Amino acid sequence: METPKRRRSATRARLLEGALEVFAERGFHGASVEDICDRAGFTRGAFYSNFASKDELVLALFQATTDRLLEQIAALLPDLANQPGTLLDAVLGLLDEAAPDQRQWHLISTEFTLHALRHPEAAAALNLQRAMFRDQLTRLVEEITRASGLQMSVPPQQFVRLVIAVHEGARAQSLLEPDLVPAGSLEHTFLPLVLDAVSSRT
Amino acid sequence: METPKRRRSATRARLLEGALEVFAERGFHGASVEDICDRAGFTRGAFYSNFASKDELVLALFQATTDRLLEQIAALLPDLANQPGTLLDAVLGLLDEAAPDQRQWHLISTEFTLHALRHPEAAAALNLQRAMFRDQLTRLVEEITRASGLQMSVPPQQFVRLVIAVHEGARAQSLLEPDLVPAGSLEHTFLPLVLDAVSSRT
Numbered sequence: 453m454e455t456p457k458r459r460r461s462a463t464r465a466r467l468l469e470g471a472l473e474v475f476a477e478r479g480f481h482g483a484s485v486e487d488i489c490d491r492a493g494f495t496r497g498a499f500y501s502n503f504a505s506k507d508e509l510v511l512a513l514f515q516a517t518t519d520r521l522l523e524q525i526a527a528l529l530p531d532l533a534n535q536p537g538t539l540l541d542a543v544l545g546l547l548d549e550a551a552p553d554q555r556q557w558h559l560i561s562t563e564f565t566l567h568a569l570r571h572p573e574a575a576a577a578l579n580l581q582r583a584m585f586r587d588q589l590t591r592l593v594e595e596i597t598r599a600s601g602l603q604m605s606v607p608p609q610q611f612v613r614l615v616i617a618v619h620e621g622a623r624a625q626s627l628l629e630p631d632l633v634p635a636g637s638l639e640h641t642f643l644p645l646v647l648d649a650v651s652s653r654t
Numbered sequence: 655m656e657t658p659k660r661r662r663s664a665t666r667a668r669l670l671e672g673a674l675e676v677f678a679e680r681g682f683h684g685a686s687v688e689d690i691c692d693r694a695g696f697t698r699g700a701f702y703s704n705f706a707s708k709d710e711l712v713l714a715l716f717q718a719t720t721d722r723l724l725e726q727i728a729a730l731l732p733d734l735a736n737q738p739g740t741l742l743d744a745v746l747g748l749l750d751e752a753a754p755d756q757r758q759w760h761l762i763s764t765e766f767t768l769h770a771l772r773h774p775e776a777a778a779a780l781n782l783q784r785a786m787f788r789d790q791l792t793r794l795v796e797e798i799t800r801a802s803g804l805q806m807s808v809p810p811q812q813f814v815r816l817v818i819a820v821h822e823g824a825r826a827q828s829l830l831e832p833d834l835v836p837a838g839s840l841e842h843t844f845l846p847l848v849l850d851a852v853s854s855r856t
């Protein structure tokens with residue numbers, strides 16, 4: 453039976469999905485709340501009963517994607533917690549699959565970052581969300597190094613920042629030149645080398 | 655004495671400088687040719703006698719910045735060609751100084767990359783320019799490894815791609831959280847480790 457709560461959650465999901473497409477086509481600034489509602493087949497009332505603003509919708513998109521990713525990583529842990537190299541490769545694979553469409557995802561996440569660089573309120577909200585995501589990844593890295601009897605020569609938080617930087621920087625290159633830079637290739641080539649260089653047996 | 659050629663070059667320089675400011679304020683799409691001319695104190699005629707379009711102006715901005723960077727790197731070579739680690743640190747420092755204002759530079763270069771992801775013609779022009787820049791950096795890496803008697807376990811071109819990916823990805827983090835991620839900190843922490851991991855004495 454469809455409960456009001458379940459209906460509300462389906463509405464949110466369809467709005468998020470429609471927004472991702474509209475943002476990719478028209479850009480974060482070019483896409484209006486009306487465009488998003490038209491695409492998802494809802495009224496503006498439905499939009500505003502779910503999100504206070506376009507900013508809030510984008511942050512909800514980020515949250516949904518990072519939640520999914522963290523769940524997928526957690527599912528790998530029981531088998532791979534003591535094999536950091538294999539786990540890192542698996543996590544890098546998940547990073548490329550966490551968003552249903554890497555191009556759409558890159559467009560909106562990069563555009564919102566630029567928006568944040570011009571609007572302190574958006575920056576505060578984005579930074580808070582990114583910090584929570586990094587903290588959860590950092591805890592995973594700490595758990596894994598403990599389980600594998602490894603010690604890192606850099607703060608795990610810094611290693612997580614590097615993984616994110618390489619992933620975001622490499623994604624731009626992969627999207628610009630997909631034939632020359634297959635998705636994930638720079639990450640898979642270099643990040644295991646870094647992990648190895650900063651890890652030692654305790 | 656001011657020659658027509660020198661005057662033309664000064665006009666270009668002022669247009670480029672004005673454009674960088676206007677792009678940072680209004681975005682690549684929000685800034686019109688008129689806005690750029692107003693800022694630089696020229697007519698639209700002056701603009702179009704120097705650039706066919708906004709796209710062409712942005713590519714000229716990129717070219718000027720990468721030319722300056724390559725010149726600065728070349729100036730370091732005589733002293734540091736056989737000290738790859740020191741040279742890498744120096745080059746990373748130059749990357750942060752090549753543009754007069756990192757925030758403005760990040761905004762326009764990222765926005766133009768997004769524009770290219772939506773417009774194949776812009777992508778072709780941008781890719782060509784980025785390829786030339788990478789090729790010149792790759793030749794430098796080859797020269798340095800030769801001079802230092804080193805061999806790399808990855809193609810030098812891949813290492814150059816990684817440096818660019820880390821730099822571009824880390825710059826977004828530095829601009830969002832300048833207190834937590836000082837400019838260049840991720841690059842200086844991790845890239846020398848990578849260089850070391852992929853280099854061996856011949």
